[in-house]
Amino acid sequence: METREQFATKLGFILAAVGSAVGLGNIWRFSYVAGESGGATFLLIYVICIFLIGLPVLLAEFSIGRRGQSDVVGSFNNIAPGKPWVIAGILGVLTSFLILSFYGVIAGWVLYYFFSFVTGQAGGIEQEGYGEFFEAFIGGGLSPVIWQFIFMALVLGIVFFGVKKGIELSNKVFMPLLALILIFLAGYSLTLDGAGEGLAFLFSPDWTAFGDFNVWSAAIGQAFFTLSLGMGAMITYSSYLSKQAKLPSAAGGVVALDTLFAIVAGIVIFPAVFTFASVEPGDGPGLIFIALPEVFNLMGGGGVIFGIFFFFLVAIAALSSAISLLEVSVSYVMRQLNWNRRKATLLAGVAVTLFGVPSALSQGGPIPFDFLDLVDTVTDQYTLPLGGFIIALFVGWGWNKVDVLKETGLTDTTIGLIWIWFLRIIAPVGILLILIQNVISAITG
Ligand code: PHE
Numbered sequence: 001m002e003t004r005e006q007f008a009t010k011l012g013f014i015l016a017a018v019g020s021a022v023g024l025g026n027i028w029r030f031s032y033v034a035g036e037s038g039g040a041t042f043l044l045i046y047v048i049c050i051f052l053i054g055l056p057v058l059l060a061e062f063s064i065g066r067r068g069q070s071d072v073v074g075s076f077n078n079i080a081p082g083k084p085w086v087i088a089g090i091l092g093v094l095t096s097f098l099i100l101s102f103y104g105v106i107a108g109w110v111l112y113y114f115f116s117f118v119t120g121q122a123g124g125i126e127q128e129g130y131g132e133f134f135e136a137f138i139g140g141g142l143s144p145v146i147w148q149f150i151f152m153a154l155v156l157g158i159v160f161f162g163v164k165k166g167i168e169l170s171n172k173v174f175m176p177l178l179a180l181i182l183i184f185l186a187g188y189s190l191t192l193d194g195a196g197e198g199l200a201f202l203f204s205p206d207w208t209a210f211g212d213f214n215v216w217s218a219a220i221g222q223a224f225f226t227l228s229l230g231m232g233a234m235i236t237y238s239s240y241l242s243k244q245a246k247l248p249s250a251a252g253g254v255v256a257l258d259t260l261f262a263i264v265a266g267i268v269i270f271p272a273v274f275t276f277a278s279v280e281p282g283d284g285p286g287l288i289f290i291a292l293p294e295v296f297n298l299m300g301g302g303g304v305i306f307g308i309f310f311f312f313l314v315a316i317a318a319l320s321s322a323i324s325l326l327e328v329s330v331s332y333v334m335r336q337l338n339w340n341r342r343k344a345t346l347l348a349g350v351a352v353t354l355f356g357v358p359s360a361l362s363q364g365g366p367i368p369f370d371f372l373d374l375v376d377t378v379t380d381q382y383t384l385p386l387g388g389f390i391i392a393l394f395v396g397w398g399w400n401k402v403d404v405l406k407e408t409g410l411t412d413t414t415i416g417l418i419w420i421w422f423l424r425i426i427a428p429v430g431i432l433l434i435l436i437q438n439v440i441s442a443i444t445g
Helices: 012-021 024-036 040-068 072-079 084-119 132-136 143-161 164-189 195-203 209-213 213-226 235-240 247-273 286-300 301-336 343-360 371-398 401-408 415-444
Strands: none
Touching: 012 132, 012 164, 012 195, 012 235, 012 301, 012 415, 024 040, 024 213, 024 286, 024 301, 024 343, 040 072, 040 195, 040 209, 040 213, 040 235, 040 247, 040 371, 040 415, 072 084, 072 164, 072 301, 084 132, 084 143, 084 235, 084 286, 084 301, 084 343, 084 371, 132 143, 132 286, 143 301, 143 343, 164 247, 164 301, 195 247, 209 213, 213 371, 213 415, 247 286, 247 401, 286 301, 286 371, 301 343, 343 371, 343 415, 371 415, 401 415
């Protein structure tokens, strides 16, 4: 048995947790889901879900991991041996596997765009021409698979060698750079013709849609996805944390940064969406890949540089998220089968990459059935919320209250009490209502 690794500092842990949270979810997924689900109404409900459900559950995961000091299954077993709560852990291993399978595909698209801007292929395309550019790529035979493999090889390599240090460093340098470039691009987007319409789309809610259950369902799924919740990534990471670190401030920091990234990304994208006739908010998963290159194109010569930097930094952000996804299975396999890190990484990594191939080939490629959408729907509408539901109930009811508050550093505080009651009532009831509705609408079509 190897001794468990640990984060050297609390900052190292926060960086890793932010690195896990901030990724394709904030830029690619947030913008396409917001675009499909009505913009501002979605954003408002999403923020409500983040604070009422996401933040409490994130803190719950931090507490479980730090107390459990094991992978997602082992942590439940350590805190509550022989109890059924561990189902959340098993579900988490499964869900992280499913998410990573298609995450690698989208990250492969990002790498392809980065590469195309470097080689000049993506520059100098006529205006409104990026829809075709994108479709030619995703429908172009094996190339999406090749880029998926390149990305997954990077993920495997990093997890294989366990270079946590490299990740901490890259998060320290590249995250702030990504923030800077997004803020700059947001400023540029505000000068576009579609800026007014784009901002109205993102910030002025249609109150009649507030009761639309589909928007709530999309928002809660996105909240879990973007905060890396409900499947044990945050449990796994916080299990590498020492006893001294304060959890509530870490959770607050992660939520604040993650939400800011998404909102700024929205300010970059929606003005662009309303500027170009060939782009619609409801364009789906291709949205940023069609809209953003148009913006870079409009910038003239400097745009290529922005294209290169932007896709490079998004790829790095995706890398740190993918690493946390793979780490869930790897740490589980390491303990369960008593394998070393390298063997576990190879097994889990190769399996998840192969499982992603049908997703890569079903976006206009040879597979007509939208496999990516299926895997995404299963995880974000069912397994993530279900995992979050069990986690909330476990920390709220299953685990001794005095212990929980002590672990979290919230003994005898009002915040601690409020938090516990959010986990007891608000989060589980909210999640349950949406889960039930999801099941009903899946059955009734
Ligand atoms: N939160 C990551 C993102 O927004 C994705 C992710 C989901 C990572 C679940 C880990 C676990 O890109």
